[in-house]
Amino acid sequence: MTGTIGLLNDVLAGARAENRAALVGYLPAGFPTVDDGVRAMTAMIEGGCDIVEVGLPHSDPVLDGPVIQTADDIALRGGVRIADVIRTVGEVHRATGAPILCMTYWNPVDHYGAERFAADLAAAGGAGCILPDLPVEESDAWRKAAEQHGLATVFVVAPSSRDERLAKITAAGSGFVYAASLMGVTGTRESVGREAQDLVRRTRAVTELPVCVGLGVSDAAQAAEVAGFADGVIVGSAFVKRLLDAPDPDSGLAAVRALAGDLAAGVRRHG
Amino acid sequence: MPSDFFLPDPEGQVPTTAGYFGAFGGKFIPEALVAAVDEVAAEYEKAKADPSFAAELDDLMVNYTGRPSALTEVPRFAEHAGGARVFLKREDLNHTGSHKINNVLGQALLTKRMGKTRVIAETGAGQHGVATATACALFGLECTIYMGEVDTERQALNVARMRMLGAEVVAVRSGSRTLKDAINEAFRDWVANVDRTHYLFGTVAGPHPFPALVRDFHRVIGVEARRQILERAGRLPDAALACVGGGSNAIGLFHAFLPDAGVRLVGCEPGGHGVETGEHAATLTQGTPGILHGSRSYVLQDEDGQITEPYSISAGLDYPGIGPEHSYLKDTGRAEYRAVTDDDAMQALRLLSRTEGIIPAIESAHALAGALEVGRELGPDGLLLVNLSGRGDKDMDTAARYFGLYDEGVAK
Numbered sequence: 211m212t213g214t215i216g217l218l219n220d221v222l223a224g225a226r227a228e229n230r231a232a233l234v235g236y237l238p239a240g241f242p243t244v245d246d247g248v249r250a251m252t253a254m255i256e257g258g259c260d261i262v263e264v265g266l267p268h269s270d271p272v273l274d275g276p277v278i279q280t281a282d283d284i285a286l287r288g289g290v291r292i293a294d295v296i297r298t299v300g301e302v303h304r305a306t307g308a309p310i311l312c313m314t315y316w317n318p319v320d321h322y323g324a325e326r327f328a329a330d331l332a333a334a335g336g337a338g339c340i341l342p343d344l345p346v347e348e349s350d351a352w353r354k355a356a357e358q359h360g361l362a363t364v365f366v367v368a369p370s371s372r373d374e375r376l377a378k379i380t381a382a383g384s385g386f387v388y389a390a391s392l393m394g395v396t397g398t399r400e401s402v403g404r405e406a407q408d409l410v411r412r413t414r415a416v417t418e419l420p421v422c423v424g425l426g427v428s429d430a431a432q433a434a435e436v437a438g439f440a441d442g443v444i445v446g447s448a449f450v451k452r453l454l455d456a457p458d459p460d461s462g463l464a465a466v467r468a469l470a471g472d473l474a475a476g477v478r479r480h481g
Numbered sequence: 482m483p484s485d486f487f488l489p490d491p492e493g494q495v496p497t498t499a500g501y502f503g504a505f506g507g508k509f510i511p512e513a514l515v516a517a518v519d520e521v522a523a524e525y526e527k528a529k530a531d532p533s534f535a536a537e538l539d540d541l542m543v544n545y546t547g548r549p550s551a552l553t554e555v556p557r558f559a560e561h562a563g564g565a566r567v568f569l570k571r572e573d574l575n576h577t578g579s580h581k582i583n584n585v586l587g588q589a590l591l592t593k594r595m596g597k598t599r600v601i602a603e604t605g606a607g608q609h610g611v612a613t614a615t616a617c618a619l620f621g622l623e624c625t626i627y628m629g630e631v632d633t634e635r636q637a638l639n640v641a642r643m644r645m646l647g648a649e650v651v652a653v654r655s656g657s658r659t660l661k662d663a664i665n666e667a668f669r670d671w672v673a674n675v676d677r678t679h680y681l682f683g684t685v686a687g688p689h690p691f692p693a694l695v696r697d698f699h700r701v702i703g704v705e706a707r708r709q710i711l712e713r714a715g716r717l718p719d720a721a722l723a724c725v726g727g728g729s730n731a732i733g734l735f736h737a738f739l740p741d742a743g744v745r746l747v748g749c750e751p752g753g754h755g756v757e758t759g760e761h762a763a764t765l766t767q768g769t770p771g772i773l774h775g776s777r778s779y780v781l782q783d784e785d786g787q788i789t790e791p792y793s794i795s796a797g798l799d800y801p802g803i804g805p806e807h808s809y810l811k812d813t814g815r816a817e818y819r820a821v822t823d824d825d826a827m828q829a830l831r832l833l834s835r836t837e838g839i840i841p842a843i844e845s846a847h848a849l850a851g852a853l854e855v856g857r858e859l860g861p862d863g864l865l866l867v868n869l870s871g872r873g874d875k876d877m878d879t880a881a882r883y884f885g886l887y888d889e890g891v892a893k
Binding site for chain 2: 317366370372393394395
């Protein structure tokens with residue numbers, strides 16, 4: 211079975227045809243357990259997310275703030291393995307038909323083997339991978355494997371990226387471009403700054419790929435604001451926080467579904 | 482006029498432009514840090530070409546740090562090393578008490594040249610943190626030091642020193658709460674504050690250019706020691722030994738001897754409770770290649786590529802990674818690495834204290850324990866050079882508990 215990059219492209223194009231931004235939700239696999247994680251991600255899609263990013267928890271998440279660090283810790287202490295992450299991608303994809311990406315750090319993939327990881331992710335129906343600490347210069351082996359298995363390689367760009375780097379990065383990427391809204395780690399923020407809008411403008415100048423904005427977006431108002439200038443809105447920590455704060459699994463699922471609904475309304479409200 | 486103390490770009494020993502030593506090194510960093518890391522590399526290239534940079538560093542090395550550091554022969558200690566002659570390179574006598582100041586002053590000058598006003602750093606034993614806080618006080622820079630919570634407890638004296646020097650010390654409570662986690666937290670700070678902040682990386686690991694840059698600032702150790710031992714002993718040593726955590730003092734010592742094929746280069750890793758127990762931080766002898774903190778090198782990891790929690794009695798060596806150039810030296814066979822247990826290091830610490838009146842850092846005591854072994858292997862004709870990378874004041878609480886030196890009622 212080949213990966214579902216085509217499905218990812220279709221879903222993003224579909225959102226664009228509806229003149230709205232796509233909604234991308236993130237949760238780490240194995241959090242709070244593998245099966246509850248699958249249920250929560252399924253609820254995200256049912257609530258209104260178009261795309262899900264499944265985090266592969268890492269022992270050293272240097273780009274994550276305290277919320278996702280806590281979730282990763284819970285997942286790793288619960289014994290989550292790469293096989294569980296792949297299974298999560300497959301189950302959520304089969305349950306929802308939505309495009310599912312994997313997001314993680316480079317060492318777990320490198321150690322597992324780029325080719326083997328791409329093959330297994332594709333076999334599970336995955337749509338692609340986001341590897342934020344793998345710079346484009348070091349990405350040849352991964353991109354070759356991803357392309358062969360029908361997977362997108364989503365690169366992250368940052369407000370500090372100069373225009374010539376934006377061109378180089380986006381030329382190597384596929385699926386969409388992940389624009390970091392600010393200089394910092396994951397986590398909810400009070401506001402999404404003008405930096406994000408400027409970065410999206412500069413990125414669009416060098417690529418036809420959809421540009422989705424992540425980092426700091428946590429509510430419908432922010433989602434609507436970002437949807438006004440980007441092709442997609444990525445929300446992670448706010449979903450994780452709903453599960454962390456829930457007194458029991460059922461209310462966590464309800465809170466995740468409700469947030470997805472709010473955000474989905476947000477991305478349709480702009481303009 | 483050539484510099485006495487700043488000796489960059491040794492012939493034939495520079496990394497590739499992508500930062501590789503053989504298969505190790507590189508630059509595995511988030512896009513948000515690419516511009517900042519490139520800026521460090523560019524500023525360092527400019528500094529190397531600017532004689533005023535070397536002149537300013539030389540002045541600091543002589544008049545602030547107290548270089549060159551002494552070379553001390555330790556005959557009473559050497560009686561326990563199979564009768565071999567043993568010389569210690571006394572980096573413990575540098576201002577702030579370790580080799581760390583060599584790199585810190587160099588990078589502090591780079592920070593000023595880049596126009597940055599804030600410095601962050603990680604620290605394990607606190608020696609790099611103290612040196613960084615010192616340089617920040619000297620140059621009027623704002624300073625934040627990240628230190629694992631476990632280490633703030635076992636190196637409380639150095640926490641107090643950093644705060645006395647005006648630095649903010651942040652106790653890191655994530656992960657294993659040691660050096661690895663302090664580096665993670667420093668990277669998170671850097672990503673968010675990169676405009677005005679320099680990450681003054683403390684060892685020869687991290688993304689390119691740090692492994693080469695930090696090494697260049699420490700090469701003075703080996704260059705001085707090579708000259709000194711030739712004068713004093715009339716020949717090159719049979720072996721040069723140093724402890725390895727991230728590997729900065731070892732690379733500093735080894736480098737001048739790389740072309741001297743007859744000089745064995747021996748890195749002493751923290752064997753903790755013994756490598757067979759799994760409680761150790763012996764990255765080169767027990768690890769496998771992987772990516773941690775921005776470069777490819779040997780790391781301690783499980784089969785899913787998760788970094789495993791290291792252990793050592795020594796906070797400065799308690800790290801599951803290693804500088805990429807050491808991985809290269811291991812794989813090429815030019816250097817050899819062996820694990821030294823907590824117990825052997827502590828015995829060597831007490832032995833040097835009682836035979837020579839020098840209390841070494843627990844980190845450096847790993848190299849001393851290695852020298853006892855290698856000396857016995859070589860016999861009375863042997864000649865050993867050991868880098869005494871730091872002094873042991875900071876470790877007196879750990880040592881007092883280990884050896885039962887506190888009066889009853891004093892120990893908590």
